[in-house]
Amino acid sequence: MIDKLEFLLALARERHFGRAAEACGVTQPTLSAGVKQLEDSLGILLVNRGSRFQDFTPEGERVLEWSRRIIGDTRAMRQELLAAKHGLTGRLRIAAIPATLTTVEALTTPYRERHPAVQFTILSRNAKEIFQLLDDLEIDAGVTYLDNERLGRVSNVPLYREHYCLLTSADAPLGNRDKVTWAEVARLPLCLLTPGTQTRRIIDDFIAEAGGNAQPTLESDSMIVLYSHVRTGQWASVMPARMAATLGLADIVRAIPIISPQATHTVGLVVPAREPMTPLTAALVAVARRLAQL
């Protein structure tokens, strides 16, 4: 039964019987049969199919919800037993939005000090993907802005309030300033994250408030790409202050705080709202709380 529920979760992820089967390490007929058995055992159609996968029935969606919970609990149980025997082991999977990628280190380093046997997987994803991955039990935690909360499904641990700065070369316009306003920034050509990302939306909002309209000369969904351009001194960008600080600046680049309005958004850890949490996740939350107090 539990394996059948795993089949169903895989099918929800892949939306394709063959790929779902591969993900589960079985053949396609096996997965097909498993889903059909689940339907027989529950006495209701779960998946709409017509020569290929279409979607889940309403009842199928409900069963999916339950499956996530049940599978999550069985995994948590196994993990708890393992942790009791060998201490905390296994792999902690975290996804972060690009703007917070450098802060993951602040979590993983103390974590590893306490629990040296734990391995890490860090993914760069957008906020929407992070919540999807959390729902699908594909990751244990996310790091993102806490603005648009999904109450019920996730729990938050606020980490810090982020503010933003203009990165530009000293001899560029505004380059000699100690602080700038969003209105001034709005008039510059910038390297920015692609639209659709949370950080870009935040920056766009501030620029719009200041009556401007962002006209980026270069867009990327990778902070590394933005950073490498900015470091040359030939490009300018708006970055979260912590990220700029972590990455370091070239001599020719200055980080100038943007004020008026003093823009701050809260960055935090997001974990599935399960009680109890898995030991791996619980340990991460503990680290995050400690970090937030500093």
Added chain:
Amino acid sequence: MIDKLEFLLALARERHFGRAAEACGVTQPTLSAGVKQLEDSLGILLVNRGSRFQDFTPEGERVLEWSRRIIGDTRAMRQELLAAKHGLTGRLRIAAIPATLTTVEALTTPYRERHPAVQFTILSRNAKEIFQLLDDLEIDAGVTYLDNERLGRVSNVPLYREHYCLLTSADAPLGNRDKVTWAEVARLPLCLLTPGTQTRRIIDDFIAEAGGNAQPTLESDSMIVLYSHVRTGQWASVMPARMAATLGLADIVRAIPIISPQATHTVGLVVPAREPMTPLTAALVAVARRLAQL
């Protein structure tokens, strides 16, 4: 896997491999093998045994906790699907302490009006047994005093505040009074519930506060037994007021409120602290809340 967890729950209930097997509808070797498989699959000993069942290991207790949750979720899932298809069906199992047995009717009658297809099982148990049955998923809800709460494991719905009255014949001592005190009641020979029940403990406490010491002429764990004696007019008792009112009084018996202190304890519904609840339980909680508002 799920069936193995059921085996484990049965074993926890019965503390005997043979009886647990019978409860699951399998033979003893099958259950033994199932438990052993679970142990192998989790890589840890769950049950201490030496030629017979002894107890669960600490890890076994943890697995039991998880099993209750996982099994509870699978049952809730099945129930939800059934309810979606055929409306609310199945059997709602309620246990109540003797003093609240007559109030169960106030729940079941409106429940049945809304959900005619649901069947009921009502058990008379003491408070400790009720919480055990809730833990073991043997009942869906309990009705008891809400004094000693088990936070975390159960949720409460207060129903009403109970007070007590003296039942005695009109020509007995105190029989002509409009109200009596606990101090006066303490001096009478009474029919009472057996020690160890919540109601008896409450009555004993009030009598002790009044400086008395209950010397019951007759004890029973059945309210019906007490009632049938009291109705003759030859015996006296202390009863929850609602129970006396529901059962009705013989002409020769009077119900006299006991005051000073005005004794009240809250009676309420107790259900497993699961989120979401099973549909059957959720409907009962809805009925209880509505009832509590009257």
Added chain:
DNA sequence: CGACGTCAATAGAAAGGCTCTATTGATAAA
């Protein structure tokens, strides 16, 4: 309009797992 490609269901065989009966071995009680 027809050939091809993709996808999921089905058929049938082999393997594996599960559950049973019967028995053993261990322990407690008499």
Added chain:
DNA sequence: TTTATCAATAGAGCCTTTCTATTGACGTCG
């Protein structure tokens, strides 16, 4: 020491599961 109780083990039969190979349905592209 004998007996009774209880759980584990042995071994056979059966059921389930999983696989490979194929079919059938549908969409796509020439």
